[in-house]
Amino acid sequence: MGIEQSLRLETGLFNFSLLLYLVSMGLYLVFFIGKKEVAGTYGSYVIKGGFILHTLALLVRWIAAGRIPLSNQYEFATAFAWGIVLCFMIFEIKFGYKAMGTFVIPIAFLIMGYAAMQSKDIRPLMPALQSNWLSLHVGTAVIGYGAFGVAAGVSLMFLLRNHLSANPFVKKHLPDGDTLDLISYRAIALGFFFLTLVIVTGAIWAEQAWGRYWAWDPKETWSLITWIIYAVYLHARIIRGWQGKKAALFSVIGFVCVLFTYIGVNTWLPSIHSYALVLPLQ
Amino acid sequence: MKEKPHIPTSEKDNPLLVLDANPPKNPGDVFKKTGFRAPVKLAHDRREIYYQKKHALGHLGSWFTHVGLLIVFISYLFGQVAGFETFFYGVPGVRGEIEHTNLELAIEDFSIDYREDNSIHQYTSDLRVYSRESDRLIKEGVSKVNDPLRVEGLSIYQNGTGWAVDLNLYKEGQVLRDLTLYEGEIHVDDDQRIAIQFYDFFPDLVRHQGMPRSQSPFPDNPHMLYVLYYEGFRADMNVVGMGEEIRYEEYAFSVEDPRHFTYLQIVRDPGIPGALAGGLLLTLGVFLAFYLHPKALMVERKADGALSIWSKAPKGALIFQKQIKTALKEGSPWE
Numbered sequence: 001m002g003i004e005q006s007l008r009l010e011t012g013l014f015n016f017s018l019l020l021y022l023v024s025m026g027l028y029l030v031f032f033i034g035k036k037e038v039a040g041t042y043g044s045y046v047i048k049g050g051f052i053l054h055t056l057a058l059l060v061r062w063i064a065a066g067r068i069p070l071s072n073q074y075e076f077a078t079a080f081a082w083g084i085v086l087c088f089m090i091f092e093i094k095f096g097y098k099a100m101g102t103f104v105i106p107i108a109f110l111i112m113g114y115a116a117m118q119s120k121d122i123r124p125l126m127p128a129l130q131s132n133w134l135s136l137h138v139g140t141a142v143i144g145y146g147a148f149g150v151a152a153g154v155s156l157m158f159l160l161r162n163h164l165s166a167n168p169f170v171k172k173h174l175p176d177g178d179t180l181d182l183i184s185y186r187a188i189a190l191g192f193f194f195l196t197l198v199i200v201t202g203a204i205w206a207e208q209a210w211g212r213y214w215a216w217d218p219k220e221t222w223s224l225i226t227w228i229i230y231a232v233y234l235h236a237r238i239i240r241g242w243q244g245k246k247a248a249l250f251s252v253i254g255f256v257c258v259l260f261t262y263i264g265v266n267t268w269l270p271s272i273h274s275y276a277l278v279l280p281l282q
Numbered sequence: 283m284k285e286k287p288h289i290p291t292s293e294k295d296n297p298l299l300v301l302d303a304n305p306p307k308n309p310g311d312v313f314k315k316t317g318f319r320a321p322v323k324l325a326h327d328r329r330e331i332y333y334q335k336k337h338a339l340g341h342l343g344s345w346f347t348h349v350g351l352l353i354v355f356i357s358y359l360f361g362q363v364a365g366f367e368t369f370f371y372g373v374p375g376v377r378g379e380i381e382h383t384n385l386e387l388a389i390e391d392f393s394i395d396y397r398e399d400n401s402i403h404q405y406t407s408d409l410r411v412y413s414r415e416s417d418r419l420i421k422e423g424v425s426k427v428n429d430p431l432r433v434e435g436l437s438i439y440q441n442g443t444g445w446a447v448d449l450n451l452y453k454e455g456q457v458l459r460d461l462t463l464y465e466g467e468i469h470v471d472d473d474q475r476i477a478i479q480f481y482d483f484f485p486d487l488v489r490h491q492g493m494p495r496s497q498s499p500f501p502d503n504p505h506m507l508y509v510l511y512y513e514g515f516r517a518d519m520n521v522v523g524m525g526e527e528i529r530y531e532e533y534a535f536s537v538e539d540p541r542h543f544t545y546l547q548i549v550r551d552p553g554i555p556g557a558l559a560g561g562l563l564l565t566l567g568v569f570l571a572f573y574l575h576p577k578a579l580m581v582e583r584k585a586d587g588a589l590s591i592w593s594k595a596p597k598g599a600l601i602f603q604k605q606i607k608t609a610l611k612e613g614s615p616w617e
Contacts, residue, residue, distance in 0.1 A: 124401050130403075182598075196565050207437075208428050209439075
């Protein structure tokens with residue numbers, strides 16, 4: 001299969017998975033707002049279908065490009081959304097609350113929408129990206145950011161919980177505050193471990209590619225800020241017993257930092273990580 | 283991790299007593315069903331108590347994390363103080379001293395590997411490192427992007443590139459200077475009366491709407507964009523082809539033999555091994571802290587044969603208690 005055909009196939013799979021994510025998001029909304037139990041079950045099936053197509057899209061691009069598709073804005077955005085959906089499915093299976101989909105899937109869908117607006121061209125890797133560290137560094141970012149996305153969705157759920165009417169349906173499907181807090185904590189603990197890996201592997205790679213393992217590049221600095229925010233969250237939780245609303249707010253702020261580190265830094269701050277730009281030798 | 287377990291005497295003494303579980307008759311089964319190794323019987327005068335713990339390494343998580351961070355921080359500071367960074371550039375054939383060392387670096391060759399679409403696949407510098415004192419060859423090798431040449435505690439990185447030309451400067455028909463001029467450099471000569479700046483380079487010059495640009499990265503029609511200063515003032519700015527002569531007042535110059543030069547970054551950072559060890563310790567610490575939750579289980583067989591179960595889990599005590607209840611009702615989720 002030629003590269004043009006592969007790209008067409010990938011685009012088709014991507015668009016179809018985007019559509020399924022939209023349908024799933026709608027079903028989860030109907031489930032939660034319309035109190036239709038069956039819609040939640042279908043939403044769960046549809047998101048899994050979308051995830052399979054999304055995975056196929058990534059694999060087709062991987063084969064067509066001859067490298068792992070994690071090297072530009074489009075590729076990372078679509079992988080980021082994939083990471084959120086993967087983490088969501090794991091947490092949905094583990095904790096069994098479909099209502100999480102109402103809050104988490106819209107985040108994944110928005111990031112897929114952002115990916116859809118980026119150029120899908122497959123470009124060969126610039127020399128600095130030709131490293132085995134790319135897979136490990138960016139792959140861990142996909143999982144870590146995905147887990148933070150789930151944590152943010154669940155924390156939003158926590159913050160909105162008091163504004164939802166306490167009818168039997170909501171009582172049955174909306175986890176209690178402690179459980180929501182626990183799910184968010186678990187997701188942040190997962191994300192924090194992977195973010196640590198992102199920073200450590202990035203530093204090792206940077207030493208090989210740029211001659212410095214830490215250069216206070218905007219991306220590095222904002223990753224560190226994000227890491228510190230989540231570290232403060234985890235410390236405050238253990239030492240000060242922060243739970244509930246404060247913890248949920250911190251989780252949402254942390255995810256805003258994640259989004260800024262990914263989108264804001266690449267868009268607004270000149271950085272050696274801005275691979276959308278053409279740099280002299282990187 | 284030798285820790286003498288505390289034996290609770292009442293429910294008040296250990297609030298995490300699992301009260302409403304439906305334990306098996308045999309204490310060993312409780313441990314088996316909840317994913318623990320075979321328990322040890324604690325020495326006690328009157329009570330029959332069994333105990334086991336797991337994931338004790340998890341206690342080290344926080345220590346490893348914070349010590350790892352401290353090591354990274356100290357190593358970074360040490361590297362900043364004790365290390366250095368310098369740069370070296372030149373065309374093939376250039377040899378010079380590496381600052382802050384007793385070494386010399388020779389650029390044997392430099393090449394750029396292009397793909398079919400003219401995008402760059404790799405930059406490669408062939409290098410030789412000599413002892414400055416004995417002129418002995420210490421190391422010979424290549425430096426590529428993502429693959430620096432390591433020698434004597436130094437790392438030599440392929441950092442950049444540009445164009446260089448041979449500049450021939452004449453005054454009143456006599457050769458005043460003959461040197462290699464690098465892109466971005468300005469050559470000042472004759473007691474600052476004349477200066478020539480290598481402003482830009484167009485390897486394959488075409489004019490687009492009157493403006494110069496290059497249609498390929500290959501030197502098929504090479505031109506240099508120069509700025510000429512005379513007695514401190516900018517006197518001329520234009521593109522000049524190879525071998526073409528530019529005259530201004532009593533001076534004239536020409537350029538020839540365009541080729542790439544390599545720009546190398548040379549770093550010595552003695553803090554790197556420490557930072558790496560600290561980073562790995564930090565990662566291990568975070569893993570232990572969040573994925574190896576220390577847990578302990580204590581089971582007492584009462585005189586009437588009934589079992590009392592105590593659980594201890596500093597992180598996630600309630601979840602652990604819930605897991606025990608589930609395991610005892612449905613079989614172990616960890617088996």
